[in-house]
Amino acid sequence: MIKLYCFGESGNSYKAALTLELSGLAWEPVKVDFFGGEARTPAFRQINAMGEVPVLVDTADDYTLTQSGAIQDYIVEQSGKLTASTAEGRREVLRWILWDNHKLSSQAGMTRFLMNFLPEEKRPAEVIGFMQGRLKAAYAVLNDALDGRDWLVGNHLTIADIACCGYLYYPEPFGFDRADWPHIDAWLTRISETPGWKAPYDLMPGSPADRG
Numbered sequence: 001m002i003k004l005y006c007f008g009e010s011g012n013s014y015k016a017a018l019t020l021e022l023s024g025l026a027w028e029p030v031k032v033d034f035f036g037g038e039a040r041t042p043a044f045r046q047i048n049a050m051g052e053v054p055v056l057v058d059t060a061d062d063y064t065l066t067q068s069g070a071i072q073d074y075i076v077e078q079s080g081k082l083t084a085s086t087a088e089g090r091r092e093v094l095r096w097i098l099w100d101n102h103k104l105s106s107q108a109g110m111t112r113f114l115m116n117f118l119p120e121e122k123r124p125a126e127v128i129g130f131m132q133g134r135l136k137a138a139y140a141v142l143n144d145a146l147d148g149r150d151w152l153v154g155n156h157l158t159i160a161d162i163a164c165c166g167y168l169y170y171p172e173p174f175g176f177d178r179a180d181w182p183h184i185d186a187w188l189t190r191i192s193e194t195p196g197w198k199a200p201y202d203l204m205p206g207s208p209a210d211r212g
Contacts, residue, residue: 001026001027001028001058001059001060002020002025002026002027002028002056002057002058002059003027003028003029003030003056003057003059004016004017004020004027004028004029004030004054004055004056004057004071005030005032005044005047005048005053005054005055005056005057006029006030006031006032006053006054006055006204006205007031007032007033007034007053007204007205007206008200008201008203008204008205008206008207009034009035009117009170009200009206009207009208010034010053010054010204011105011108011109011112011166011167011170011200012052012053012054012068012105012109012166013053013054013068013204014166014167014169014200014203014204015054015068015069015071015072015105015162015163015166016054016056016068016071016072016075017029017054017200017203017204018162018166018197018198018203019071019072019075019076019082019159019162020075021196021197021198021203022081022082022157022162022194022196022197023075023076023078023079023081023082024079024081025075025078025079029203029204029205031204031205031206032044032053033206034053034206035117035211039051039052039053047064048064048066050066052066054066054068054071056071056074056075058074058078068101068163068166069097069098069101069163072097072159072162072163073159075159076159082157082158082159082162083158083159084153084154084158085154089153089154089158092152092153092160093152093153093158093159093160096152096153096160096163096164097159097160097163099141099164100160100163100164100166101163103134103137103138103141104135104138104142104164104167105163105164105166105167107131107134107135107138108135108167108168108174108176109167110131111128111131111132111135111174111175112167112170112172112174114127114128114131115128115172115173115174115175116172116173116174116208117208128175132174132175135174135175135176136175139176139180139181139184142164142181142184143181143182143183143184144183146183146184146186146187147183150187150190151187151190152164157190157191157194161187161191162191165187165188165191168184168188169188169192169199169200170200172208
């Protein structure tokens with residue numbers, strides 16, 4: 001059995017959870033109370049010294065792995081699904097995962113946090129505006145890449161798609177409007193129509209509503 005330490009608000013956790021869900025592997029989520037400080041506790045640091053989620057624990061092999069891209073790669077290796085069929089394609093998948101981590105998810109995650117999970121009086125307007133500008137450039141790259149094609153790599157859904165869509169299904173505002181990016185919009189619809197797909201708060205425990 002695979003356990004995924006995660007929480008619903010985490011877009012990086014969602015990438016790993018959705019990959020697991022669509023892979024067909026047996027897994028279960030383990031909620032981490034991030035907003036209650038659990039990820040900073042000594043007990044959690046024994047699981048992941050980085051103090052982050054997601055963390056995958058494969059109990060069958062007593063194997064622990066962190067970082068969403070590495071976890072996605074492990075799931076592909078175990079399931080044989082959601083991967084490209086050639087060496088060139090697999091490198092292209094990796095290229096998109098690295099691009100997402102650097103250009104899209106890291107900035108979307110920070111902007112969403114600043115806009116939604118900080119008290120209103122502590123939200124730095126200039127930083128948010130700067131980050132939204134950088135995100136707009138990333139959306140343009142992604143939208144252009146999807147012009148005339150259904151998927152980022154090859155002719156089927158891969159972990160490249162799951163990595164890059166991770167934050168884009170969240171309902172909290174952070175400056176992304178699907179209507180502004182028609183190719184991204186159509187791609188997100190295709191992903192959500194994949195059998196087994198679930199939205200973040202339906203797939204993992206924890207949501208802003210739980211904190212009132």
